[in-house]
Amino acid sequence: MFFRIVIDNPDEMLPVIYTPTVGLACQQFGHIFQRPRGIFISADDRGRVESVLRNWPHREVAIIVVTDGERILGLGDQGANGMGIPVGKLALYTACAGIEPTRCLPVLLDVGTNNEELRGDPMYLGLRQSRLRGAAYDELVDEFITAAQRVFPGVVIQFEDFANSNAFRLLKTYRDRVCTFNDDIQGTASVVLAGIFTALRVTGGKLPEQKILFLGAGEAATGVAELTVSALREHGLTATEAQARCWMFNSKGLLVSSRTDLQAHQRPLAHEHAPVGDFLAAVRMLRPTAIIGAAGIPGTFTQQVIEEMAAINARPIVFALSNPTSRSECTAEQAYLWSGGRVLFAAGSPFDPVTIAGRTFVPRQGNNSYIFPGLGLGLIATRSTRVTDEMFMATARSLAQQVTDEDLAQGSLYPPLAKVREVSAQIATVVAEVAYAQNLAAVPRPDNLMEFVKSQMYDPHYRAYV
Numbered sequence: 001m002f003f004r005i006v007i008d009n010p011d012e013m014l015p016v017i018y019t020p021t022v023g024l025a026c027q028q029f030g031h032i033f034q035r036p037r038g039i040f041i042s043a044d045d046r047g048r049v050e051s052v053l054r055n056w057p058h059r060e061v062a063i064i065v066v067t068d069g070e071r072i073l074g075l076g077d078q079g080a081n082g083m084g085i086p087v088g089k090l091a092l093y094t095a096c097a098g099i100e101p102t103r104c105l106p107v108l109l110d111v112g113t114n115n116e117e118l119r120g121d122p123m124y125l126g127l128r129q130s131r132l133r134g135a136a137y138d139e140l141v142d143e144f145i146t147a148a149q150r151v152f153p154g155v156v157i158q159f160e161d162f163a164n165s166n167a168f169r170l171l172k173t174y175r176d177r178v179c180t181f182n183d184d185i186q187g188t189a190s191v192v193l194a195g196i197f198t199a200l201r202v203t204g205g206k207l208p209e210q211k212i213l214f215l216g217a218g219e220a221a222t223g224v225a226e227l228t229v230s231a232l233r234e235h236g237l238t239a240t241e242a243q244a245r246c247w248m249f250n251s252k253g254l255l256v257s258s259r260t261d262l263q264a265h266q267r268p269l270a271h272e273h274a275p276v277g278d279f280l281a282a283v284r285m286l287r288p289t290a291i292i293g294a295a296g297i298p299g300t301f302t303q304q305v306i307e308e309m310a311a312i313n314a315r316p317i318v319f320a321l322s323n324p325t326s327r328s329e330c331t332a333e334q335a336y337l338w339s340g341g342r343v344l345f346a347a348g349s350p351f352d353p354v355t356i357a358g359r360t361f362v363p364r365q366g367n368n369s370y371i372f373p374g375l376g377l378g379l380i381a382t383r384s385t386r387v388t389d390e391m392f393m394a395t396a397r398s399l400a401q402q403v404t405d406e407d408l409a410q411g412s413l414y415p416p417l418a419k420v421r422e423v424s425a426q427i428a429t430v431v432a433e434v435a436y437a438q439n440l441a442a443v444p445r446p447d448n449l450m451e452f453v454k455s456q457m458y459d460p461h462y463r464a465y466v
Contacts, residue, residue: 003460006095010417014092014369020324020349022088023073029081030123037087038106040080040125043132046140050147061152062103062380065089066144068111070131070163071184071219074296074327077163079113080126085161089183089372097373097424098457099380105152109144111137137166145174154442156379156387158183158372164218168265179379181387185223187368187375188321190392190399191414192224192292193231195319195366197400198413199344203315205289208235210245213288215279215329216295217250220321222265224292227392234393243268247286250295253277283308290317293329297322301330306338316343319366323348332363336411346413361411370414371395374424378431381456383442390438394430402426421457428453 006013015021025032045052069082086106093099111132113119119128132140148155159170159182171182181187200207212228214221225246232242248255248269254276255266262270276282283291283305291309293301301320309316316339320329332351335343341356346366353362375395379387402415402423415423429450435441446452 001460001462003091003094003101003458004462006091007421007460010095010420014095014417015350017091017095018088018369019073019365019367020326022084023075023324023326025088026072026078026081026084027075029078029084030121030125033123033125038083038108040083040108040110041140041144042110042127043112043129043136043140044127046136046143049140049143050150053147053151056105056151058102058105059152060103061105061155063090063093063099063156063158063376064105064107064148064152065158065160066107066109067160068109068162068166069113069126070161070166072161073324074322075324077113077115077118077131079115079118080108080110080124081118082161083108089158089160092369093373093376094458095373096369096420097377097428098421098459099373099376100458103380107144109140111140141170145178145180149178154179154383154385156180156376158376160184164263164265167219168222168263175387179384179386181375182219182223183368183372184219186227186387186389186392187372188220188294189223189227190371190396191366191368192319192321193227193393193396194370194399195346195413196228196290196317197396198403198408199290199315199317201400201403202344202408203289203317206235208232208237208245210290211247211286211288212245212290212292213247213249213282213286215249215291215293215297215300216322217248217255217266217269218294220294221248221292222269224294225269227389227396230389230393231396244271247271247282247288249276249279249282254282280305280308283312287312289313290319292319292321294321295329296327297329298327299330301335303334303338306330306335306343310339310342314342318343319346321346321348321366325349332361336361344413345411364412364414364416366414369420370399370423371427373420374427375431377424377453377456378428378435381428381443381453382432382435382440384431384435384440385442386438386440388434388438388440391431391434394434395427398427398430399423425450425454425457
């Protein structure tokens with residue numbers, strides 16, 4: 001009944017079971033906890049992780065969402081409270097793409113927390129110690145990955161809400177060993193690139209003509225930039241030319257090559273330029289066609305920033321992606337009002353329609369729930385052995401193609417959530433196409449790939465007895 005209600009009422013229910021409500025649920029997790037919903041693997045379980053996983057009552061697990069709770073949405077270190085994220089994500093896998101609930105396993109790696117407020121909370125469920133770091137941390141993660149493959153052969157593992165210091169490194173370590181991806185890096189990249197593709201249908205511009213300025217230089221922003229670079233290279237640009245179309249701005253200013261504080265994943269996107277410490281000044285100097293917020297700092301797309309973007313561009317592209325809603329760079333109403341209704345807007349959290357000068361705009365979320373459920377369905381249906389960049393490029397194009405002219409006329413850059421299961425089926429199909437093209441699928445190719453994908457989708461029904 002739960003999943004039937006969510007499937008039938010996605011616009012109302014998805015914000016309840018995921019963003020923005022899931023952020024509050026994580027903050028209060030220990031205080032509202034009633035029953036276990038996944039497996040907690042703690043630092044004290046080193047050496048026996050496999051036996052812990054074997055306690056799970058279902059052997060047919062096909063997908064695991066795992067977090068260590070260090071970077072929950074824009075809320076930071078939530079420790080063991082981060083279990084709300086895998087639970088919520090996997091509910092979306094079922095509701096949006098029909099992955100049967102018994103095939104979904106939420107996992108929290110409890111390695112402690114550096115959040116002193118949590119450690120002092122008598123209701124906190126996790127280890128009351130500082131976070132495990134270094135070799136001991138890596139050994140626990142490796143033991144988990146290895147044990148998961150033994151207990152649930154071929155399982156898809158989604159990394160979720162790991163801090164930058166671990167996220168890129170873990171993805172690089174395991175992406176060529178098991179079927180795994182990081183939704184914050186790769187899923188976000190796909191959904192944002194889809195929104196850019198859609199916005200260009202309105203502006204009439206070409207991707208190589210765009211200049212994109214990111215507010216934030218972490219997992220989400222870097223993932224989007226890297227996938228955008230790949231898309232630009234498909235248009236014939238060199239790597240250097242493509243990277244020059246993407247600029248990053250973080251808490252210490254514009255990423256320029258002279259900075260000595262850059263991490264490895266940031267250096268390719270740092271350019272020769274004078275230092276700029278103010279975001280508005282960066283907008284004025286660089287004259288971007290799009291600004292994408294992914295820093296989790298609320299209110300940073302100020303009226304001056306939006307007005308400057310509108311002065312530079314006839315149809316400025318503004319994505320305020322930080323969530324929950326309290327972390328959004330600006331609201332939909334602010335973006336439309338300050339741009340005179342000319343902005344092409346998407347957000348990471350839901351906003352109500354906005355009416356300006358008699359015209360109603362319907363903003364939609366640039367939310368990963370458009371991407372990862374269908375991706376997972378395609379991987380599971382084909383038993384793909386790896387997740388590749390080509391899959392994320394294919395999902396971005398598929399999502400953009402499913403936006404209708406009617407959607408664009410009301411300012412919507414994504415399809416309605418009411419169609420999310422059809423969106424997921426389409427995305428799963430293109431993911432399956434890539435899996436077969438790259439010889440990654442472990443099942444024979446069916447005659448009708450779309451029908452095969454749809455046949456794998458769980459569709460809950462219940463009957464009322466009187």
